[in-house]
Amino acid sequence: MPDGLRSWLAPPPPTGRGAEVIDDPARRRLVVTEILVVLAVTLGLSALRSALSLIDSLLATTPLSEQQVALNAPAAAATLVDLALQLTRILQLVGWGAVGAYLLLRAGFAMRDIGLDARRPGRDAAATVGLAAVIGIPGLGLYLVAHAVGVSLTIAPTTLTDTWWRIPVLLASAAANAWAEEIVMIGYLLTRLRQLGWSANRSLLAAAVLRGSYHLYQGFGGFVGNLVMGLVFGRYWQRTGRLWPLVAAHTLIDVVAFLGYAALKGHVSWLP
Template sequence: MRTWLIPTPPVGPPIDDPTQRRLVTTEVLVVLTVSLGLSALRSGLSLVDALLQPVPLNEQQVALNAPAAQADLVDLALQLTRVLQLVGWGALAAYLLLRAGLSLRAVGLDGRRPGRDALGAAGLATLIGIPGLGVYLVAQALGVSVTIAPTTLDDTWWRLPVLIASAAANAWAEEVVMVGYLLTRLRQLGWSENRSLAAQAVLRGAYHLYQGLGGFLGNIAMGLVFGRVWQRTNRLWMLVGAHTLIDVAAFLGYAALRGRVTWLP
C-alpha cells in the first residue's frame, strides 16, 4: 500500500524554453479562469455570504440541481445548457492537450481497458462515496456545513435522465480539467508530483466551499486520492467513471429518499 503514496516518475522532461513556459502558464490561468478556477472564487464568496447571514450555516440549504425556469420545457433546456457547458470545459482541456502534441491516450482517455477501468471506477466510488457521506453528515451536525439538497427538481418525465447527464458532465469536466489537464501541464512546467497534487486538491476543495467546511475538506481528500491514482495508473476514464457513480448515487438516492428517512437532512 505504501507504494501508492509514491507517484510514478513523469515521462519526458519539463518545458525549458522561457517563451513556451510563459505560454503554458498563461494557458493554464485562462482555462481555470473560464472554468473551475472561477467557480472556486464564486464558491468562496458564496460561503462568505452564508456566514454573514443570521441563520446558522447548517440551517441554510444549497441545491445542486435546482429548477431554472417556471416553464417545464424551458427548464429542461436550461438544465441541458448547463450540462453542455460542463462538457465544453472538459472538451476544451482535452483539445488543448491535443494541440500541445499529446494524445488522449497519454492521459488515459482511451478504450484499451474498459473492464479494468469500470472495476477501478466502482472501487474508487465506494472508497470515496461512503466516507464522503459520513464527513458531510458529521459536518452538518456540527454546524460547519450547509444542508445540501442534491436535487430539488420537480418529478418530471425528464428528471432522471437530466440528473444522470448532470452527474456525468460534472465528472467529465472536473476530472479532465483538474487531473488530466492541470496535472499534466504543471508536470510540464516542472512542478513536482506532490506539489501539483496538493495544488489540484486544494483547488478542488475551493470550488466546493459553498457547501461549507465538510465539502471543502471532503473534496480535498477526493482530489488527493483521485490525483494520486491517476499519477500511478494514468487512467483518466477510471476517475471519470468513479466520479459519475458518486454523483449518480447522490442525485438519484436523494430524490428517492428525501422525506422518507430521518438521517438525511
C-alpha cells in the same frame, strides 16, 4: 505503515508523454498563460464564486446547517424552459472538459496519453467501483458529521420537480460534472504542471486544494471531502495514467447522490 501503502503514497517518477519539462522561457510563459485562462473561464472562476458564497453564508444570521444549497435546482418556472436551461448548463460543463482535452491535443498529446482510451475496460471498470466506494461511502459520513457539528450547509442534490425529464437530466448532469472536473483538474492541469517542472506532490496538492475550493459553497465539509477526493483521484492518475476510471467513478458517485436523494428525501430520518 505497510510497504505497499507507503509505495502508493510516495510520488511516482514522471514517465510517458509530457514527462519532459519545458525549458524554453517563451513556451513556459505560454503554458502558464494557458493554464490561467482555462481556470479563469472554468473551475478557477467557480472557486472564487464558491468562496464568496461561503462568506455570504457565514455572514448570515442563520447557522450554516440551517441553510440549504441545491446542486440541481429549477432554473425557470416554465417546464420546457427549465429543461432547456438545465441542458445548457450540462453543455457548458461538457464544453469545459472539451477545452482541456482540445488544448492537450493541440500540444501534441493523444487521448491515450492521459488515459482516455479503451485499452483495459475490465480493469478500468473494477477501479471505477473501487474508487466510487472509497470516496462515496466515507464522503457521505463526512457530510453527515460536518452537518451535525454545524460546519456544512444542508445539501440538496436535487430540488427539480418530478417531471418526465428529471432522471435523464440528473444522469446527464452527473456525467457532465465528472467529465469537466476530471478532464480539467486531472488530465489537463496535472499534465501541464508536470511540464512546468512541478513535483508530483506539489501539483497534486494544488489541484486538490482548487477542487476543494470550488465546493466551498457547500461549507467546510464540502471543502475537506473534495480535497480528499482530489488527492486520491490525482494520485491514482499519477500512478496508473488512467483517467476513465476517475470520470466513471465520479459519475457513479453523483448518480447515487442525485437519484438516492430524490428517492429517500422525506422517507428516512437520518438525511438532513
